[in-house]
Amino acid sequence: MVTVTAGLQASLLATTTAATTAGVVAPGLDLEASFTDLLQGLGLSPGAAHLLWLPLPMLLVLVAAVVGVLVNVWLERKISAAVQQRIGPEYAGALGILQPMADGLKLLWKEDVIPARADGLLFTLGPVLVLVPVILSWLVVPFGQHLLISNVGVGIFLWISLSSIQPIGLLMAGYASNNKYSLLGGLRAAAQSISYEIPLALAVLAVVMMSNSLSTVDIVNQQTGAGILSWNIWRQPVGFVIFWICALAECERLPFDLPEAEEELVAGYQTEYSGMKFALFYLGSYINLVLSALLVAVLYLGGWGFPLPVEWIVGLTGQPIDAPLVQVITATTGIVMTVLKAYLLVFFAILLRWTVPRVRIDQLLDLGWKFLLPIALVNLLVTAGLKLAFPAFFGG
């Protein structure tokens, strides 16, 4: 599944050249090809080289996800402090940068309590079911032309379907805790997740319709060519807003954090959890936030694209686009751009959390079903009409 076959590459290049009028698209750094070539040069069979390659990107992305969470927790603490005119953590490392490590270690050493009347098996399985789909979804996040774990054909659809497993884990945790607040929190989480998945999927569908592919790499490639002007946010402003609101609701971030509303439900489905099991929920929610931000960057903000077309800049320097040094520099720029865009969105999410009050459950469901869903449908219809009317701008 991880291999990007030659046929797929050919079709991919064909679609990109069809979608962009700017001509040459940078082929990008292909670490897998270089790595397997190196190992085969040492006398290993292609199968063994591939087997040795497989765990590397997975481990790398897992580490990246966890480090992303640590950064996120630090940002949350610092930005919330700035919003409330406090200083925030400052003693653990420079600017309190080690505070998330301290938080994590504290959770690691805490006693792992399973309540006496709780259902032990489901209680343990719940947090796992919440975390695993979120981490699996990182499979399709691209940081460059070949810099992703797997360019699966179903791409973004895989993320939508995996994110629908999460409510089962929440329901499981809520039920197994044997606590009415937990159960209510789990039910609210499931209701919220089901409601907001539909406008989310419709917003994604409009983007997919423009790029003629579900693959995340194709979606980004369709946004290259004219730098910042060719990003999807100009063609899908409504879709961008819908997607961002729904992503926040799916992450249970503050305007929509009803499942764990402190004033109403103690802590929702997390009430009975402590120690590492609570840490899994915590980790899951933050990984999900970073993942959603990355996917907004991929779908609407040009993914790894630089605001000026990289090909154009490379052309100015007179270097060939596939020179090794140029490839390394463009790939690094791509990774930095993706992460930068994602963390800009994370910053907005954190700022929203500390400035906006929580909605009520009926307002939440009204917003989802009576406002976002019709708007998303109209957006889809308009996109289809524009695609037929102006195929050059909205993907042929």
Added chain:
Amino acid sequence: MTIASSTQFICFIALSAAVAIGALGVVLLPNIVYSAFLLGGVFLSVAGLYLLLNASFVAAAQVLVYVGAVNVLILFAIMLVNKKENLAAIPGLALRRVLSGAVCAGLFALLLRVAFSTPWATPGPEPLGDEATIRIGEHLFSDYLLPFELASVLLLMAMIGAIVLARRDVFTTDIATGEPADQGLIEKSRTPLLLENSGPANAGLEAPLLETNP
């Protein structure tokens, strides 16, 4: 046997075992919540089998529709009405179990016979891989258009039914029985939060609290 094919074989064995054991658990476990969660596991394992058959779009759709929608709704329904009560014993339970077991064994034997007597073409046609999405779309809007539209009409009917059930207040009489419909849920006034006279009204306020807190 190469690494890829042996991995595939091991995955197939594991997924098939998960489907079979999970399905037995769904039917045989007495706790309905466990059954519902196991059903989710069975759906996921079936999605894994689709993935092994190179049908990644069908696998993703299976997870989205069956796990994400159907199973979550089942769990939702169970948990909204989850009340611990001991059901009255059904008379002749043993006989019923034997009978349903016999019917299931008969069906299983029939399926086994069909499976072994059908001349399966092995290996099957070449899997389409990622182009399957395009092919499914083409079929849905050409030769499978009528079933596709009928399915959407079915969903519309289900939706109208749900609205009729949920909005009983529109009708003054119950559609099924012809009796006056109970509109208590909608028109019942709320118990005031702050009571002015601290007499017998307080006792009325405390009673429901005691009930919910055994």
